[in-house]
Amino acid sequence: MSNVNAITFTIVVVLFVIVTGVGFGAARWRRAGGSMLHLDEWGLAGRGFGAFITWFLLGGDLYTAYTFIAVPALVFGSGSIGFFAVSYTIMVFPITLIFLPRLWSVCRAKGYVTPADFIRGRYGSRGLALAAALTGIIALMPYIALQLVGIQAVLTVMGVGTSSTNTYVKDLPLFVAFLVLAIFTYVSGLRAPALIAFIKDTLIYLFVIVAVFYIPTRLGGWGNIFTTAQTHFNSISPTTGKPVGTFIPTSKSIGSTQFDFASLALGSAVALFLYPHAITGTLAAKRRSAIKRNMIYLPMYSVLLALIALFGYMAVADPTTAANVKKAGNAQLAVPYLFQHMFPSWFTGIAFAGIIIGALVPAAIMSIAAANLFTKNIFTEFFKPDADPALQTRVSQGASLVVKLGALLFAVELPHTFSINLQLLGGIWILQLAPMLIGGLFTRWFDRWALLTGWLAGMIYGTIAAYNVSNATASHWAGSSDIVFGHSIYIGLTAVIINLVIAVVLSLVFRAAKVPQGADETLPGEYTADPGEAPAKVPADVST
Amino acid sequence: MTEASARKRSAVAAHPITSAAIVILVAAAIVGTLWVPFYASVTPKVGDFPFFYFYLLIFMPITSVLLWLVTQLQKRLTGKALGTAGGQR
Numbered sequence: 101m102s103n104v105n106a107i108t109f110t111i112v113v114v115l116f117v118i119v120t121g122v123g124f125g126a127a128r129w130r131r132a133g134g135s136m137l138h139l140d141e142w143g144l145a146g147r148g149f150g151a152f153i154t155w156f157l158l159g160g161d162l163y164t165a166y167t168f169i170a171v172p173a174l175v176f177g178s179g180s181i182g183f184f185a186v187s188y189t190i191m192v193f194p195i196t197l198i199f200l201p202r203l204w205s206v207c208r209a210k211g212y213v214t215p216a217d218f219i220r221g222r223y224g225s226r227g228l229a230l231a232a233a234l235t236g237i238i239a240l241m242p243y244i245a246l247q248l249v250g251i252q253a254v255l256t257v258m259g260v261g262t263s264s265t266n267t268y269v270k271d272l273p274l275f276v277a278f279l280v281l282a283i284f285t286y287v288s289g290l291r292a293p294a295l296i297a298f299i300k301d302t303l304i305y306l307f308v309i310v311a312v313f314y315i316p317t318r319l320g321g322w323g324n325i326f327t328t329a330q331t332h333f334n335s336i337s338p339t340t341g342k343p344v345g346t347f348i349p350t351s352k353s354i355g356s357t358q359f360d361f362a363s364l365a366l367g368s369a370v371a372l373f374l375y376p377h378a379i380t381g382t383l384a385a386k387r388r389s390a391i392k393r394n395m396i397y398l399p400m401y402s403v404l405l406a407l408i409a410l411f412g413y414m415a416v417a418d419p420t421t422a423a424n425v426k427k428a429g430n431a432q433l434a435v436p437y438l439f440q441h442m443f444p445s446w447f448t449g450i451a452f453a454g455i456i457i458g459a460l461v462p463a464a465i466m467s468i469a470a471a472n473l474f475t476k477n478i479f480t481e482f483f484k485p486d487a488d489p490a491l492q493t494r495v496s497q498g499a500s501l502v503v504k505l506g507a508l509l510f511a512v513e514l515p516h517t518f519s520i521n522l523q524l525l526g527g528i529w530i531l532q533l534a535p536m537l538i539g540g541l542f543t544r545w546f547d548r549w550a551l552l553t554g555w556l557a558g559m560i561y562g563t564i565a566a567y568n569v570s571n572a573t574a575s576h577w578a579g580s581s582d583i584v585f586g587h588s589i590y591i592g593l594t595a596v597i598i599n600l601v602i603a604v605v606l607s608l609v610f611r612a613a614k615v616p617q618g619a620d621e622t623l624p625g626e627y628t629a630d631p632g633e634a635p636a637k638v639p640a641d642v643s644t
Numbered sequence: 645m646t647e648a649s650a651r652k653r654s655a656v657a658a659h660p661i662t663s664a665a666i667v668i669l670v671a672a673a674i675v676g677t678l679w680v681p682f683y684a685s686v687t688p689k690v691g692d693f694p695f696f697y698f699y700l701l702i703f704m705p706i707t708s709v710l711l712w713l714v715t716q717l718q719k720r721l722t723g724k725a726l727g728t729a730g731g732q733r
Contacts, residue, residue: 186700187677190707194673197711322692330686330694348696349684358680366678392715399707406701 104259108440111449112258112456115303119296119457154385154394158378163304165250165459167405170520173431175412177518179333179345181357185520186409187365188372189402196373197395200382202541202627204391207383209626214469215379215537216477222540224618225548226481231555232533233477236376239530240470241503243375245510246522247459247466248274249432252511253519254452256428257436274511282504285464296461303454304404307439307447312407315442319417325410328417360581363590364524370534371527371592377462377469388630411435418442432519463504471500514577524580528566528592532558535596535603541627544620550606558599565591659721666717673710676703 166185175182203218212218215236220229252274316322333345349358372378385391415421415434424437439451475496480487487495514522536551569579569591581588677683683699690698 180696183697183700187680190677190700190703191674193707193711194670197714198670326692326694326697348686348694349680351681351684358684362678362680396708396711396715399704399711402704403701406697406704410697 105440105445105448107445108258108449108452111446112453115450115453116456119299119460122295122299125295154381154390158381158394158398163401163405163458164462165247165455166520166523167408168435168455168458169250169253169432170246170518170523171405171409172412172415172435174518174520175409176415176425176434177345177431179329179347180349181346181361181364182412182520183406183409184361184364185368186402186406187361188368189405190399191365192369192372193395193399195369197392199538199541200373200395201388201391203379203537204382204385204388205629206541206622206626208388209629210622213383214473214476215374215376215533216473219536219540220477220481221621222544223536223548223551224620225552228536228548228552228555229477229481231552232536233473235529235533235555235559236473237470237503239526240376240466241506241526242510242514242522243526244463244466244504244507245514246519247463248278248507248511249519249522250459251456253430253432254436254455256430257433257440258452275508278504278508282501285467285500296457300454300457300461303450304458307451307454308404308407310447311411311439311442311451315411315414315438318442319414325413325417329413332416357588360588360590363593364581367531367590367592367596368524368527370538370596371531374530374533374537375466375469375526376473377466380465380469380472408435411438414438431517463507467500467503467507468496470503471496471498474499474503517571517574517578521577521580524590524592525566525577527590528562528580528595529559531592531596532562532599535600539603544617545607546603547607547610547615548618549615550603550610553606554599554601554603557602558595561598562591562595565595662717662721666714666721669710669714669717673707676706 171182171185173182174185203215206212207218210218210221212221214233216229216233219232220226223229255274316325319325330347333343333347335344336342337344346357349361351358373382382391385394412434415425415438418438418441420441421434421438424441425431425434428437436452436455439448443451475492479495479499480492484491510522514525532555535546535554539546539551565582566580567576569582570576571578580592581590582594583589584594677700683696685696686694688695693701
């Protein structure tokens with residue numbers, strides 16, 4: 101810890117302590133006497149959030165270390181392909197508007213807490229619900245791991261940590277951050293991240309807006325940043341003999357990236373609101389209209405994402421930052437190094453704290469969602485059907501710790517040339533829920549066994565394809581796209597197409613063979629109901 | 645088939661133009677950035693921003709406006725449907 105800047109370090113620690121304090125205090129926030137030992141309370145904060153808090157909560161879900169570390173790292177390393185994330189955060193809202201209000205309504209009408217609850221009720225199939233729950237838990241682990249890698253990147257640039265070759269000693273700060281996260285989530289449940297989201301967003305808006313106006317003036321203006329980036333990415337790399345990257349997605353034979361760009365954006369956009377944590381954030385909303393209104397406001401948040409992605413180009417245009425990142429051999433350090441070089445140390449401290457907290461909040465929400473899945477759809481369903489709410493909550497609290505440990509394993513073990521691949525790996529898995537979940541919101545035509553077979557095929561294909569991607573530095577798990585019919589395409593999208601085709605074909609076969617379809621406990625009217633506006637207790641579909 | 649869903653279906657059938665407008669607006673918001681060849685070019689530059697980057701930035705407020713229009717149209721659709729149901733009673 102020789103080159104630690106005392107001012108930066110102190111500010112980060114102080115802000116971190118404040119946030120932790122708020123997290124502990126949150127246990128008592130907005131609670132109208134209900135016991136904390138109930139899953140609706142611990143896991144959904146009493147389902148009482150309006151449009152405004154929902155906005156912060158979903159924002160906290162969506163803008164994470166993915167945004168601040170992983171996307172600029174990809175932009176820094178490969179150029180325009182990293183902007184698929186911008187395209188993704190635009191098209192995610194129209195896509196989500198199509199199905200999310202229906203999911204909110206049916207979950208509210210039936211009291212579902214997790215996506216797997218809905219699958220079970222819709223198809224009358226415990227097996228399918230188990231598949232959905234397992235997928236959610238597995239897919240969240242690499243996504244949480246990405247948050248830990250983001251925190252690690254900031255701590256590395258701060259100079260925290262030792263140069264020991266032992267992984268576990270070197271990553272000590274990572275384990276400390278992990279521990280704090282684990283403890284306050286355990287105590288406060290979903291209330292902690294919702295309240296901290298306010299602090300986080302204030303910090304983030306502050307440093308992003310300052311950075312966007314200030315840094316270009318130090319680098320000769322936007323014109324110079326773009327020109328430098330264009331020259332850099334068009335230059336030929338001496339090691340590969342190909343261009344370093346692409347400044348604009350290209351359709352030419354040299355590194356065609358348009359198809360890759362579009363498939364990554366579309367796959368990520370469909371995947372986002374299949375994640376249990378995004379659904380958790382949604383279900384905490386009080387009204388159906390709060391969801392719809394958020395789909396209108398949240399694209400404004402994407403402006404922020406686009407500006408943050410451009411930090412990648414600023415890092416290219418700043419010779420000192422570019423040299424530092426190259427020396428460390430880790431593109432994830434691009435934004436932290438850029439801030440450290442451009443800002444006075446006190447402001448760097450604020451920005452670093454913002455990034456760290458911006459990783460902690462979603463990590464907490466994700467681990468709570470995964471824990472809810474385990475408790476509701478695996479523990480209670482298969483092991484202890486008579487578990488009382490207090491026991492369920494305790495199991496959830498324990499499970500959230502286990503999930504975080506799993507994530508830690510992903511963070512330590514998988515290669516992080518580009519940490520964005522952790523999120524894309526999760527996306528490959530979670531996308532396999534699309535036919536049963538999105539399909540099920542609109543039609544009961546799919547056969548449950550057909551869906552299960554399609555899901556299995558998609559999971560197996562996706563996992564093997566992702567495992568087989570290699571590059572110069574890693575032999576496995578090195579990327580998220582492979583070549584199909586001569587085009588580079590996101591594996592998640594290929595896998596879900598395979599999944600869907602199998603589900604359709606087998607549904608035709610099973611329906612022709614008159615295979616029993618199982619009970620559907622939902623009613624058509626419940627998909628459009630808004631119980632928030634009607635008196636409670638009245639069944640949703642008798643409003644006329 | 646419950647009354648509520650029957651009512652919704654008839655609302656779509658009774659107002660084909662409003663329903664089609666909703667579909668078109670949502671599709672436009674999705675395809676706008678999905679169709680990469682449409683905006684993958686350096687020129688025309690807007691200020692210092694190459695077109696590709698400018699387009700991505702400007703499409704965010706556009707998406708907000710499109711989705712706002714969609715929710716307004718949906719409100720009209722359900723509002724009219726309720727009115728029709730009331731009239732039939």
